[in-house]
Amino acid sequence: MARVLAVANQKGGVAKTTTVASLGAALSELGQRVLLVDLDPQACLTFSLGFDPEDLDSSAYQVLLGSARLPEVVVQCEEGPDLVPATIQLATAEVKLAGETGREHVLRTALRPVAPAYDWIIVDCPPTLGLLTIAGLSTATDVLIPLQCETLAHRGVGQLLDTIHDVKRLTNPGLRVLGVLPTLYDGRTNHARVVLDTISESYGLSVLAPAIPKSIRFAEAPAVGRSILSTASRSAGADAYRKVAAGLL
Ligand code: ADP
Ligand code: MG
Incomplete structure (x- = not known):
């Protein structure tokens, strides 16, 4: 049975x-069967893996609303993983699902x-704590929290941990917090290291290693769909x- 990782x-x-796309590709390289799920109406994951959301007839939206089955919307990425794409329609999913019983479990x-x-299903959550993120957390076996190594990123x-706590209490008791993944890490600055230390101390979370270095190479990748x-x-x-992917296995 797949491990389901909510990011x-x-x-x-x-x-x-970036973490969902890169871990997905890395796990594929390791021979793992990977499904990525784009739950963000902005569809950045879908776009960055080479699919124009505007060309797609159906997406995670139809799947969540129950008008399509998941295999009908899955597309194959050149790098290996399968993808449940997003389209901007997802922006209305929370309102459409608001009155439904069991909406956390869609x-x-x-x-x-x-x-x-x-082997792995990796869910790219939107930048909110709304229903789509709750649905992602309610489905997951594990949650990974990417964290930029800057002071204000702590706020x-x-x-988020309160929300995870609520999800564990109400919908998904087995959810594990895998830990924080330090991203955009500039190891030349003392500041970044201090920020990291504070995180594990103040929240009691594991910090995954290695930290992901800050690099312009990351900005270049999505443009070519890889x-x-x-x-x-x-x-x-x-x-x-x-x-990091090898550490997950
Ligand atoms: P989120 O999904 O949390 O909003 P993204 O993965 O879209 O974040 O990343 C935000 C921006 O930062 C993107 O332009 C991406 O290319 C860039 N980025 C991500 N990781 C790195 C990194 N390690 N170094 C430099 N830029 C990065
Ligand atoms: Mg994103």
Whole structure:
């Protein structure tokens, strides 16, 4: 049965999407069968893996609303993983689902038939703590929190942990916090290291290693529809994600 990893942080720009694409590619390289799920209406993951959301007839939206089955919307990425894409329609999913019983479980229900076909299902959560993120957390076996190594990036982590706590209490008692993944890490600055130490102390969370270095190579990858594992295969950034992926196994 697949392990389901939710990559969540309600702050934008902390490398959630980059982490999902890169870990997905790295786990594929390791021979794992991987499904990625784009739960962000901005569809950055979908776009960065080479699919134009505007060309797609159906997406995670139809799956969550129950008007399509998951295998009908899955697309194959060149790097290996399968993808449940997002379109901007997802922006209305929370309102549409608001009155439904068991709405936290729509993703879990949709994934159930396909989960045995994968080793890993990685969910790219949107930058909110709304229903889509709750649905992602309610489905997950593990949650990974990417965190930018800057002082202000700490704000909001407490709120995220409160949400995770509520999800554990109400919908998904088995959810494990895998830990924080330090991203956009500039190891030349003392500041970044101090920030890291404070995180593990104040929240009692494990910090995954290695930290993902800050590199312009990450900005280049989405433009060609691949992750950094293809576009800069031997870079320090690709290498760091490979090590994190190996650590997950
Ligand atoms: P989120 O999904 O949390 O909003 P993204 O993965 O979209 O974050 O990343 C935000 C921006 O930061 C993107 O432009 C991405 O290319 C860039 N980025 C991600 N990781 C790194 C990194 N390690 N070094 C430099 N830029 C990065
Ligand atoms: Mg994102």
